[in-house]
Amino acid sequence: MKYPKGVKPRQYRNVRQGSGRKVKYGQRGMTLEKDLDITNDHYLKISRAVIHKKPTPVQIVNVDYPSRNRAKIDEAYFKTPSTSDYNGIYKGRYIDFEAKETKNKTRFPLINIHAHQVDHMIQCRAHGGIVFLIIRFSTLDETYLMPIGKFHVHWERFLNDEKMSISIEDVRTDSHLLKEGLNPRIDYLKAVDEIYFRNGEF
Numbered sequence: 001m002k003y004p005k006g007v008k009p010r011q012y013r014n015v016r017q018g019s020g021r022k023v024k025y026g027q028r029g030m031t032l033e034k035d036l037d038i039t040n041d042h043y044l045k046i047s048r049a050v051i052h053k054k055p056t057p058v059q060i061v062n063v064d065y066p067s068r069n070r071a072k073i074d075e076a077y078f079k080t081p082s083t084s085d086y087n088g089i090y091k092g093r094y095i096d097f098e099a100k101e102t103k104n105k106t107r108f109p110l111i112n113i114h115a116h117q118v119d120h121m122i123q124c125r126a127h128g129g130i131v132f133l134i135i136r137f138s139t140l141d142e143t144y145l146m147p148i149g150k151f152h153v154h155w156e157r158f159l160n161d162e163k164m165s166i167s168i169e170d171v172r173t174d175s176h177l178l179k180e181g182l183n184p185r186i187d188y189l190k191a192v193d194e195i196y197f198r199n200g201e202f
């Protein structure tokens with residue numbers, strides 16, 4: 001697989017340098033994405049919610065057909081996802097969120113987010129969706145849920161070249177710490193209940 005060449009416009013600063021999805025944390029070596037997949041499977045099994053990860057779109061460029069039943073993809077590119085990572089239904093409400101992790105101990109670099117993903121999440125919120133980011137500081141073993149309204153403030157500062165990242169202190173202030181367990185591994189819906197259904201933060 002190949003990634004498309006080119007750089008996004010400067011104002012969005014969304015070039016991902018040295019990023020990778022397989023980031024280990026603690027002693028378990030489990031990625032945030034894997035933890036969320038296990039969590040969502042658990043939610044589905046107990047009929048608590050229906051939430052799935054969206055597949056990354058792929059552009060197929062060249063296919064080799066040595067025979068009719070042996071087609072082989074020779075060249076393909078990962079397209080830039082146009083929306084966020086996860087979506088589904090919870091308590092009759094549309095839910096949509098992005099999941100990111102960083103090895104940085106002191107800040108979350110906003111270069112890790114694509115502008116069109118933020119635009120999508122803001123639009124979902126405007127139409128009554130439950131929208132947020134789940135951010136993991138893998139080296140610290142800390143995972144947070146930040147509502148899109150709180151995140152949007154930091155994003156505007158980023159676009160105005162004021163701050164290129166969110167400090168760990170601001171993440172802790174503007175987010176809910178998510179406890180990790182066995183079933184579910186990350187009970188982020190508990191935070192959703194408190195933020196959105198008890199406090200009414202839509």
